[in-house]
Amino acid sequence: MEPFKWFAILSWGTFISLFITLDQSEADGLEQMQTMVLGEVLKDVDTACKLLNISPDPLGWSSLQVQKWLLWTEHMYCLPRVSMLFQGLSGQDLCSLSEAQFRQHSAQFGDMLYAHLDVWRSGTWKNDVTTNQVYFSNLKMFNDLLFPYSCVYEGPVFFADVVCGYHNQPIHLWQFLRELLLRPHNYSHCIRWLNKEMGIFKIEDSAHVARLWGMRKNRPAMNYDKLSRSIRQYYKKGIIRKPEESRRLVYQFMHPI
C-alpha cells in the first residue's frame, strides 16, 4: 500500500502535518488514516468555501462561482489554465457532466477535476470538522481517494467505462481489475499485464488486490479466497477465464478491447 497516493488532493501544509502525525504513530491502522485524510479533505473544502464565499454544494453555484472554484483548484493543484476550458457553466451544468465529458474538456486533467468536484458533490456527509468525526453518505469519494487523480490514464479508455457511465452504477469486479491494470504506474506491483493484447494479466499481490477490492465495495472481510471465487463466476459468463496454459494467479479477459 502506498499511502502517499491518498494525499493527492491535500494541500502541502496538511500533507506535511499529516505525515508527521502518521510518522509518530505508525501503528495506526489503515482505517484511522483514512479518517484522518478525509477529515483534512473536509477542512480544505471548508476553508475554500469561506475563502471563495461559495456554498459547499456545487449544484448551487453560479457560473461565476464555478469559475472561482476552478481558479482555486487550478491554483491549489497546479493545473495550468483549466478554468478557461469550462466557460459559462453553472454548478448544475458542471455536475451533469460525466467523467468522459470532463476528459473531453481537458484530456490531461479532466479526470482529476472530475474527482475533485466529486469530493465536493458527495459532501452530503454528517460532518463535524472540529472533532474530525467523519461519516460518509457516499463511498464514491472514498473510492476516488483510492484512485489517485495525479496520474493520467495509460492506454485507451475502455468502451464500457465511457459508455455505461459506470460511475453511477455499482462497479463490477472485472471493471475494477481493469482500472487497476490501466494504472500500472500505481498498481503494477500488485496486478499487471503479462500480455495486454491478449488480455492476460497476473495478480502479483493477491492480498493487496483483495484489500483494494474490499475497500471499493466496503467489504472489510474481503480476501483473495472470495475475490477469486467471484472471478471464477466469470468463467461461464465469458468475461474472464484461465489462459491456455493455466498458471497460478494468471487470468485472461475473454474480450480484450
Next chain:
DNA sequence: CATGAGGAACTTA
C-alpha cells in the same frame, strides 16, 4: 500452504 474449481445459501443494489 496458497491456489483453484465449483456447489450452495445468502446479501445487496
Next chain:
DNA sequence: TAAGTTCCTCATG
C-alpha cells in the same frame, strides 16, 4: 434478478 459474498469441500503442486 444480477452480481457478487460467504462458506464450504476437495484437488493440486
